[in-house]
Amino acid sequence: MTIVKIEGVSKSFGKAEALKAVTFKMEKGEVLGFIGPNGAGKSTTIRILLGMIKADSGSVSIFGKDVWSDAVEIHKQVAYVPGDVSLWPNLTGGEVIDLFLSLRDQAVDHEKKATLIEAFDFDPTKKCRSYSKGNRQKVALIAAFAAEADLYIFDEPTSGLDPLQEKVFQKQVERVKKEGASVLLSSHILSEVEKLCDTIAIIRNGEIVEAGQLHQLRYLKRSEISIESTDHLAFLEKNDWIHGFIHMSGSNQYKFQISSNKMTTLIATLQGLNIQSLDSQPQKLEDLFMRHYEKGVGES
Numbered sequence: 133m134t135i136v137k138i139e140g141v142s143k144s145f146g147k148a149e150a151l152k153a154v155t156f157k158m159e160k161g162e163v164l165g166f167i168g169p170n171g172a173g174k175s176t177t178i179r180i181l182l183g184m185i186k187a188d189s190g191s192v193s194i195f196g197k198d199v200w201s202d203a204v205e206i207h208k209q210v211a212y213v214p215g216d217v218s219l220w221p222n223l224t225g226g227e228v229i230d231l232f233l234s235l236r237d238q239a240v241d242h243e244k245k246a247t248l249i250e251a252f253d254f255d256p257t258k259k260c261r262s263y264s265k266g267n268r269q270k271v272a273l274i275a276a277f278a279a280e281a282d283l284y285i286f287d288e289p290t291s292g293l294d295p296l297q298e299k300v301f302q303k304q305v306e307r308v309k310k311e312g313a314s315v316l317l318s319s320h321i322l323s324e325v326e327k328l329c330d331t332i333a334i335i336r337n338g339e340i341v342e343a344g345q346l347h348q349l350r351y352l353k354r355s356e357i358s359i360e361s362t363d364h365l366a367f368l369e370k371n372d373w374i375h376g377f378i379h380m381s382g383s384n385q386y387k388f389q390i391s392s393n394k395m396t397t398l399i400a401t402l403q404g405l406n407i408q409s410l411d412s413q414p415q416k417l418e419d420l421f422m423r424h425y426e427k428g429v430g431e432s
Contacts, residue, residue, distance in 0.1 A: 133160040134196075135283055135314045136181065141190035143176055149338055150176045153190070156333045156343050158314050163305060165325035166318040168335035174318045175215075177335070178287050181316075182212060194283060208237065211281035215288030215318075217268040219260035225271045226256030232275035245278040251300050266292035277304045284308060284315045290324070302328055354389040357398070358411040361386070365405070373397065384408070 136158040143151040151173050158164045168174050179185045180192055183203030192199045194206045219228050226249075233240045249256055254270045263271070269292050276284060284305075290298045298321075305315055305328050319325050325332065326346070334342040354375065359365065365386050369377040377388040390398055395412070402410075 134158070135160050135162070135194065136164075136316065137191070137193045138177070138181075139191045141177070141180060141187045141192055143180065143185070143188050151180075151187070152338045154335070154338070154340055155190075156340055158316060158331075160314055161309060161312050162331060163309055163315040163317060163329045165329035165332040166316055166335065167320070167322065167325055167332060169320075172335045173338040174335060175287060176338075178285060178316075178318060181285065182207075182210075209282040210285060211276035211279050211283070212285045213269070213272040213276050213287065213289045215291050216265070217272045219263070219268055219271060221259065221261035223260055224257055225254065225260060225263065225267065228260060228271050229256065229275045229278070232272075233278060236279050238280055241278065241280075245274065248274045248277055248304070251303075252297060264292065266294065266297070269293060270297070273301060273304075277308065281308075282313055284313060286315065287318045288320065289317070290319070290321065298324065355392055355395065356413045357386075357388055357390055358409075358413075359386045359402075359407060360384050360409040361405060361407050363405045363407075368401070371401070 134157050138157065139155050141151055141154045142149070154173070154177060156164075166174055166177070176185070180187050181194065181199055183199045183206070186200050195209060197206055199206060219225075223231070229245065229249075230240075233245070252270045252274055254267065254274065258267075260268070260271070269289065273289060276286075290301050293301065302324065305317070309315060315328075317325060317329060329346060331345050332343065333340055361384055366379060368374050368386070368388065373390055373394045375389040377386070379386055392414070
């Protein structure tokens, strides 16, 4: 079942084109990582999804409903956490959490709320004016995870959290996924995206430049190869499927990258040579991301 569907969405602010025919979708129970640097169009896309601004063209639906005309109905089933939470300074954190939950018109699971407050190591008795950025994030995260939602939208949700609290966040994402909810996670922490997400959509200058399931995208990524050999391997650099070839100065070590589907070719090329060691490591999501932002799209 498709939960989120964005087709050909464009948005401009004056002469600045923020989004250019953005297209991707999310299925039920899926965690999608929406990644890109500041200014790439992530927050604009999320604001359109939430019905806060209207797209210039294209269509956007959540639960099969139009995000602009049916925003009120959609929001009853959505929990949203922005990257910088603003709170009422004279209310306590606990009062704000209760206020957020009361707006959802559903019974509050007080046991779940208490468990989340403890897990996030949060003091709900202090006034919001005294909270750090991380504690303001905790208020929104606790309110979101304490609610019953079919779709969670997180825009840089762990900004300001320490590594231990990031792990609590990750555990809660895994929990709601198991319960059948979908999660759209916009994050600059690529290791977090790689750990949590089933699919990714990379946005660059307002355009989706890579999208799909992570296990499928891994085929498109390169492997980091390290070889130690008493034979001279400089000839490898002449092959167009070898990338970033480096001969470590004063050593018998060589490093380069190859596309994952070229491993058999590499082994065949090394036949008969004195190879002392060969190490292959798959590249991480960060490497795929940086390829798009440092060298452009379409490189193999």
